[in-house]
Amino acid sequence: MNIKIREKQFEGKSIDLAFDEAVKYYDASPEEIGFEVIQQPKKGFLGIGNKLAIINAFLNEKYLMNRLNEFLCSLLEHFDGDFDYSINFQGKNILVRLEGDGLGKLIGKYGRTIGAMQHILSIYINRLSSTKIDVNLDVGEYRRKKKEKIYEIVDNAIKRLNDENERIELAPMFSYERRIVHEYVRRNYSHIMTESIGLEPYRKVVIKLTKSHIKA
Structure with missing residues (x-):
């Protein structure tokens, strides 16, 4: 990096x-x-x-890592629990992993707390850097499990697409969840299109058939 x-x-x-x-x-x-x-x-x-x-x-990536480490420590002081974490750079991405006791409070209902914390960390680090950096926060492998659940939701929605039902709107999602949907569909379904609609915090993904797969 x-x-x-x-x-x-x-x-x-x-x-x-x-x-x-x-x-x-x-x-x-x-x-x-x-x-x-x-x-x-x-x-x-x-x-x-x-x-x-x-x-x-x-100032280099070591500077960013040290500042992010200090900022994350200050955030975790507001939560009861015994946490361990690691910060790793992967290209222009920062992966933060959290483990320990009391992880449920960090995840929050429907993942809202982890989503909000990731958003705060991203804003903080990008105010320091002139290069756009993506921050990904995973708490107790919640992200991996969440990603698998999103894949399942997308697969089930696509099965319901047909000539009479050309588009399906998914429930509102965080930006990182919408990005997972877009990337998954692009990789696995060449005949399907996706787009995000609406305003935060109710922005959602629309899944629809490409024009070539809709009968005239």
């Missing part, structure tokens, strides 16, 4: 000194800052033609 946040050029008599300026400017640990060398320092003759070192420094 190559994320660059708040890029800025810094100068110094050496690469190390230029990097020290970047550390002071960002007020971050050295591990949270990446850089690229724009210009190597050069000593001229009798002080003529001297060149400073120039680097392009930026």
